[in-house]
Amino acid sequence: MLSRLVLRAAPAALRALPPPVAVGVLHTTRPLHTTQQSLAPVPPLPEKGGEVRHGFIPEEFFQFLYPKTGVTGPYMLGTGLLLYLLSKEIYVVNHETAAAACILAVIVYGIKKFGPDVAAFADKLNEEKVSAAQAMKDETMRALQTAIEEEKKEQWRVEGRTYLFDAKRNNIAMLLETNYRERLMMVYNEVKKRLDYQVALQALKRQKEQDHMIQWVEKNVIQSITPQQQKESIAKCILDLKALSKSAHAAV
């Protein structure tokens, strides 16, 4: 019956406690949990631990005593307690006290000297973890952004595709036209060559005939020149030359 009461009142009590204490209670009672933790409104856990003064006294203790005894209250309490224990010999000073003083000095020295470095190291380890994840996230976001821009460019390119196709089509048409004209020219040239050949053949034939005829006529004329005719023509030529030379003399 009482356990039911406790179980019913536990979450509200837990929420009422200050966060560091709630964390402590949660952690200590974890072995007693019988069911899965409900994920629904879980009190947010604090990022850092509670404040402590002088390394081991929680700050809440000083706040607790502040209204009644002010700032020096806890220190008076501590000193009085210590002196009471020592004077009444509830704590006996023996060899362990010296050993305790030594180990305390070593611990305090160690913490004061190496404390900040160790804390910075721990923070660095955590920071590396976070920054690795953050870097991956940023990288992915950047890659996606780049992909978006690439996609937009592709879409713009698609719009220009029609112009590209038109240009290509014109190009091909021109090529075809050129090719056709070339072949036409070739045909024309071939035909002309054939015809020229025929014409040349005819011309040659006529030329040959003409030459042959001239030769035959000359041959026959030369054959028909008798020696009597030769003498007469030479005498006539000499008379003509004399007449010409006379007229030339007269001209000069």
Next chain:
Amino acid sequence: MNLSFFDQFSSPSLLGIPLILISLTFPALLLPSPGNRWITNRLSTLQLWLINLITKQLMTPLNKKGHKWALILTSLMIFLLLINLLGLLPYTFTPTTQLSMNLALAFPLWLATLLTGLRNQPSATLGHLLPEGTPTPLIPALIMIETTSLLIRPLALGVRLTANLTAGHLLIQLISTATMALSSTMPVVSILTFLVLFLLTILEVAVAMIQAYVFVLLLSLYLQENI
């Protein structure tokens, strides 16, 4: 409390119930379990880093079969480290000053390494008994010597840890007693003695950590030979 020098080494008991088992679980209170968070607090981060460091150091020389020993060796290391360090606080009982406890740790683990070696590679394990390049007349004597050295290993492990810690604690007790006794008659000498005590405490911190490391390192070496 009137303490003699032997009170710190007597196994604690309450109404006849031995408390040593409970005192063995106290170091675990210093190790928080990591919980569900991704970024933990500084203590958990450092604890994780330390465990990673120890495991890597111990497991790098071992082959894959030896990695089965990672859990026990790492937890043994942390266990001994914490027990030794906590024992330096005043009025605490250090379980590792008890020879029974250290032999109970050393003997089964050493025996496990030996039996693993004899089972999986018997000729190689027996071959470790004769170093290479020994002259032939010396072989019988050397085998006897090596066997003795093999069988004395658990004893050495246990006694080493016990002796180091017990001697350290005893020295601290004696020198602090000297400091207290001299403080009323010769205060200056008492201050010098206190200085010695301070240095000794620093040494004891170092010894506490080193002894834990040596114990586990030697076990891992024995494992390396045999696995």
